[in-house]
Amino acid sequence: xxxxxxxxxASRLLHWLMAPMIIAMLFIGVGMAASVSRRYDLxxxxxxxxxxxxxxxCVARIVNRLxxxxxxxxxxxxxxxxxxxxxxxxxxxxxxxxxxLVGWGMLSAARYPIVLYGxxxxxxxxxxxxxxxxxxxxxxxxxxYLLFATFLAHFGAxxxxxxxxxxxxxxxxxx
Amino acid sequence: xxxxWFKVAMATNPGLLVRLGAIGAVLLSVIAAxxxxxxxxxxxxxxxxxxxxxxxxxxxxxxxxxxNHAKGVCVTGWFEGNxxxxxxxxxxxxxxxxxxxxxxxxxxxxxxxxxxxxxxxRSMALRFVPPGGEEWRxxxxxxxxxxxxxxxxxxxxxxxxxxxxxxxKPDPAKIKAFLxxxxxxxxxxxxxxxxxxTSGFANSTFNGLNAFRFVDAAGASTPVRWSVVPAQPxxxxxxxxxEAGDENYLFDDLIGQIAQHPRQxxxxxxxxxxxxxxxxxxxxWPEGRQQVDAGTVTxxxxxxxxSGACTAINYDPLVLPAGIEPSDDALLSARSAVYARSFxxxxxxxxxxxxxxxTPKEVQAGGKS
Numbered sequence: 001x002x003x004x005x006x007x008x009x010a011s012r013l014l015h016w017l018m019a020p021m022i023i024a025m026l027f028i029g030v031g032m033a034a035s036v037s038r039r040y041d042l043x044x045x046x047x048x049x050x051x052x053x054x055x056x057x058c059v060a061r062i063v064n065r066l067x068x069x070x071x072x073x074x075x076x077x078x079x080x081x082x083x084x085x086x087x088x089x090x091x092x093x094x095x096x097x098x099x100x101l102v103g104w105g106m107l108s109a110a111r112y113p114i115v116l117y118g119x120x121x122x123x124x125x126x127x128x129x130x131x132x133x134x135x136x137x138x139x140x141x142x143x144x145y146l147l148f149a150t151f152l153a154h155f156g157a158x159x160x161x162x163x164x165x166x167x168x169x170x171x172x173x174x175x
Numbered sequence: 176x177x178x179x180w181f182k183v184a185m186a187t188n189p190g191l192l193v194r195l196g197a198i199g200a201v202l203l204s205v206i207a208a209x210x211x212x213x214x215x216x217x218x219x220x221x222x223x224x225x226x227x228x229x230x231x232x233x234x235x236x237x238x239x240x241x242x243n244h245a246k247g248v249c250v251t252g253w254f255e256g257n258x259x260x261x262x263x264x265x266x267x268x269x270x271x272x273x274x275x276x277x278x279x280x281x282x283x284x285x286x287x288x289x290x291x292x293x294x295x296x297r298s299m300a301l302r303f304v305p306p307g308g309e310e311w312r313x314x315x316x317x318x319x320x321x322x323x324x325x326x327x328x329x330x331x332x333x334x335x336x337x338x339x340x341x342x343x344k345p346d347p348a349k350i351k352a353f354l355x356x357x358x359x360x361x362x363x364x365x366x367x368x369x370x371x372x373t374s375g376f377a378n379s380t381f382n383g384l385n386a387f388r389f390v391d392a393a394g395a396s397t398p399v400r401w402s403v404v405p406a407q408p409x410x411x412x413x414x415x416x417x418e419a420g421d422e423n424y425l426f427d428d429l430i431g432q433i434a435q436h437p438r439q440x441x442x443x444x445x446x447x448x449x450x451x452x453x454x455x456x457x458x459x460w461p462e463g464r465q466q467v468d469a470g471t472v473t474x475x476x477x478x479x480x481x482s483g484a485c486t487a488i489n490y491d492p493l494v495l496p497a498g499i500e501p502s503d504d505a506l507l508s509a510r511s512a513v514y515a516r517s518f519x520x521x522x523x524x525x526x527x528x529x530x531x532x533x534t535p536k537e538v539q540a541g542g543k544s
Contacts, residue, residue, distance in 0.1 A: 034214035134522035
C-alpha cells in the first residue's frame, strides 16, 4: 500500500461530524415528505435546525479548507478520476451550503415560521409568494436527489480507493 | 472493454470481484434504505401521495384549490386577549392586548364550487400574528367531534364516501363497510348528525376538536381544547337553503353581516382533567369541565380568496407558539403533513387556478351576487 499523507485533524473532524448529519438529513427529508404518521412532526422539527447546523458547519469547513488544504491525490490516479474527484467535491460543498439556504428561503416564501427550537426562530429571507415557494420547494427536492447521488458517488469512490486501488486515499480520511 | 488495471488486478488478485461485489452491495443497500424511507417499496403504507390520490378520487382534480375545505373566503380582524389563560400558557398571544388575525371561513370538502347547504360542515381557520412573530394557527369546525381518530381512518372515510363513477353517488355498501370497520366513526358521525346547525357562519360555534397542551412559564403542562363561541344571537338554520338559486348564500350572508358591523366570537378554552382522552378527536370530554374565556376574536373585513390575505397561508395546526404544544393525538401530525402537501400542490398550480366561487366582485357588492 502506498503511503498517502492524512487529511489535517480539523478536516477529518469536520468531515466525520458532518457525514452522519448529512446522511441523516437525506433520510429525514425523504421520510418526512412521505409520512402522515406521528413521526412527521418530529422529523420536520429535526430537519430545520439540522439543516441550519449543516449550513453553518459548511462555512466553517470552507474556511478550514483554505487554512488547511487537503493532501494531493497520489500520482497514480488517472486524470479523469482526478477531475471527477475535484468536481464531486465542489458539488458536495455547493449543495451543503445551498440546500439549507433554499430550504430557509422556501419556508420564508410560504410564511411558515422558521422555528429552530422552542421560541428560537429565524427571520424570513424572501417575500411571501406562493409561486416562489412552489419553485423553491421543487428545487429543494431536486437538489436533495442530486446530493444523494453525489453522496453515493463519493461513498462508492471512497470504497473503490480503499478496497480496489488501495492507494492510501481512503485511509487519508478514514484513519 | 475492461480497463487494463482491471485485467492486471484480476490476474494477480482473484479476490477483486468479491470486493467489487461488496462495494456494489453496500451502495445498493443504501439506495434500498432510501427508497424504503421514501415509501416507494411499500404499496400499503399510507403516504402523503396516497392521501392526495384519495382526495382526487373523492373530489376530482380541483386545480389550484385546497384539497379540503376548498370553498372559502378570507377575513381579517383582531384578537383581544384578556389575560385569563396567561396563568396556564406562556404564549404571548394570551397576554392582555390586541393581536392581528387573518382568518378563513370555509365549507368542508374538496369541491370549491359546491352549493352552500345547511348541513355541510363549516370551518373557521385563524392565524394569530402577535408582534415578535410567534404565530398561532388553528382550524376549527362546527361539529362537536371529528369523525375519525387516525390518518388511516380519514383515508378510508374519504374513499368510502367518494362518488361511485357509475351512479355519481357514494356506494352505501362501502359506507357500511367503513362504519363497521370504524365504530369510533359511527359513534362520532351520530353525534355530528345530532348537532344544532345555526343559520350561518356568524352564529356558528367552531371547535378545535384535537386536544393540545398549554405550557406555563414554569413548564407545567395542562391538556386543553378550544372553541370560538359566537357573540351573535344563535338562530337555528332552516331545513332548506332559504334563497333558492343562491349557491353562495352562507358566504354572502357572512359578507353582508361583516360589512354591516364587525362580528365577534369568544375564545373558550376547556381544561382537561387526568384521564380525559387527548389522543382521540372522536371523543368529547365530559360535561362540566372548567372553561375559561381567553378573549374575543373580532372579524371586521371579508375578502375573496382571489385577493385575500389567507390564500397563501397554510393553516397548519402545528404552527404553535411556545406555550402551546401538540397533544399525543397522532391526527395532529397527520393533518400537518397533509395540509403541507395540499399547500405545495396548489402553490405549483397557482397559475392555472380558476376564479374562486366567491369572487372579489361578490365581496365588494356586500355579498349580493
